[in-house]
Amino acid sequence: MPRANEEVEALLNEYADLLSITGGDGFKVRAYEKAARAVAGHQEDVSTLSAKQLRAISGVGSSIADKIAEYFAHGQVAVIEEARTRIPAGVRELTEIPTLGPKKAMLLYEQLGIASIDQLVDAIQHERLHGLKGFGPKTAENILHGVDLLRSSGGRVLIDVAMELAEDIVAQLSTVDGVERCAYAGSLRRFRETIGDVDILAAAEDSGPVMAAFRALDLVAEVIASGEKKTSIRTAKGLQVDLRVVPLESWGAALQYFTGSQAHNIRTREMAVHAKLKLSEYGLFEVDSGELIVSRTEEEVYQRLGLPWIPPPLREDRGEVEAALRGELPDLVEVTDLRGDLHTHTDLTDGIASLEEMLEAAATRGYRYYAITDHAPNLVMQRMTDEKMLAQRERVRELDRAYRGMRLLHGTELNIDPDGEVDWPPEFLAGFDLCVASVHSAFTQSRADTTRRLVRACENPHVNILGHLTGRQIGHRAPIDADFDEVFRACARTGTALEVNSFPDRLDVRDEHILHAKRYGVKFSIDSDAHSIRDLAQIRYGVGTAQRGWLTADDVINTWPLTRLRKFLRKPSARGA
C-alpha cells in the first residue's frame, strides 16, 4: 500500500477511536472506520488525488475527502488535532486492554483522570475504583488480567502455530458423540499472516457434550467464558480459542459468518437487507415472515444473495463482492496446481537433510520438477565453493536420470549485495538452470539505495526469481524500505519472477504487495525455501498468501509445464548472448 494511504488509514482510525471515546454517534464512528479501510484498499496513492477524486472512493464523502486534502496540505487536520487535545493518547491506549472499551475508558478519564495503563493499574491496586459505576470487583480483576495479557504477548501468533492448534482441536472435537461437523473458521480460514484468536465451529443438536469436551482439552489453561452456544478458552501459550456450536441446519450460514472478515460480513448483510432478508449465523431469513430461506451450505447463502461462492482468502472487502457481482472472481491458484518447488536447500549449506532425502520427499509430494538452490559463496558462513557447487550439479544430473516423472533443476540462492551485485560472474551463473537472488544483509540502507539495489538484481540476465523480497521476519525484523512499485515494474520489464516465500515468519512478499505487483504484470513463484523435509509442506501457507493476493495458476510460474517454465527462465536479456 502506498505510504500515504497507510498514514491516512491510521489517522482516520484514530479519529474513529477518539469519536467513540467521547461518545460520538456510533454510525459516524463506523463511517470513519469504513473510510479508513477504503483508503487502505485503494490502489492509487491518495496524496496525489484531488478532493473530487477522493470522493469517488466508495465510503469517502465530502467531509472525509476534505479532511484528507487538509492533511496533505497542512500536515494535520484541525478537528482531529482538537480531539487529540481533549483525549490524551493514553486514554485511547486503555481501549487496547481486553474487556475495556471506549465507554469505560472515558469514564475512568473523566471521573478519576486516568490517562495511561500504568495509572489504571495503580488506581486498581489502591482501590480508587470503588463506587465507580460499572466497576465492580470482577471488572477490576478482569482489567488487571487483561493488562497482563497485553504486556506478555501482544496478541497474535504465526499462522502455522494457530493452524496446528486448530487442526488438533478439530480432530479431537470431531470424535465427540453428537458432533456432526467440525471445522476452523475465522482469520485462519482466510489465511491471514498472523492470527489473533482461533475460531472453531461445530454442528450438534445438543451443545452440552461438545462444550464440556472443549473445556476439558489438555491444552486449556483458562476458561474465559462459557455458555450454551459459545465457549472461549485460553491456551497455556496465551492464544484464545472460541468454540461456537450451531444446529446442522445452520452450518452454512454459521461458517460464512464465523469466517469473516467482519468487513466482508457487513457487506453481505447489507446485501441481505436490501433484498428484504436478514442474514445471521443461523441462516438467511425473510424479514416479513421470519421464514428461514437457506443456511445449510455457504454456497446456498451466497447464491441467494446473488453471488457465487467467494473463497475465504478473498473475503476482506477488498473488491471481492464487486468482482463477484461482475462474474470476475479470479480462479485462485491451489496447492494441487503446483508442479514443483523452485527454492529449496540441502545439508550442503544450511539445510538439515541430504540431497537424496529432499528429493525423495519432493517426489512423494507428486512434483513434476524440483529445484535445488543452495546458498552461494558470499554468505561466507555457508562455506560454499565453486568445486562443491559443481560436484552437486554433477550429482543432480545423475539423480535426474534416476527419477522418473520428476525432473531436477540445479539452481542456487544468490546473495544480493548492497550494490545489487551477486556472487558469481556471468559465465558461472550461465551453468545453472535457475537462480534465486535474495537480500540477506544491509537491511537498513536508504530507500533510494535499496530500490536501486533490487532493480539492479532484476536487470541481471541470470537472476530469475527475487527471493523473500522485503527480508522481514514477522515479529522480529522490519521489512526493508524501497520504492516497491519501481521494483515491480523492473520485475515485469525484465522477466524476473517475484517469490512468495512460504515460511510462516516470512510470508514474503505479502498479500498487499502481490495485489500491487500483479497489476504490473509480474509473475510469481510460490516456494517453500525448505531447509528440511518437514518445511516442504509449509508451501500451503505460501499458496494461502498468494490466494489473498488474488493469484491464479497462470500468474505462478511453478504451476506451468516444464517447457513453458524453461522458456521463462531464459530471460530476454540472456537470449542470444
Place this chain on the structure above:
DNA sequence: GCCGTTTTCGGCCCGACTGTTTTCAGTCG
C-alpha cells in the same frame, strides 16, 4: 459521516456473554 432500482432524509449487520444490574449496558467478534 455516508448513501440511494424503495429514499437527498432516514436509515445504517447481528448476536453472545459478562458483570452489575432490577431490565440492561458494555464489550467483543
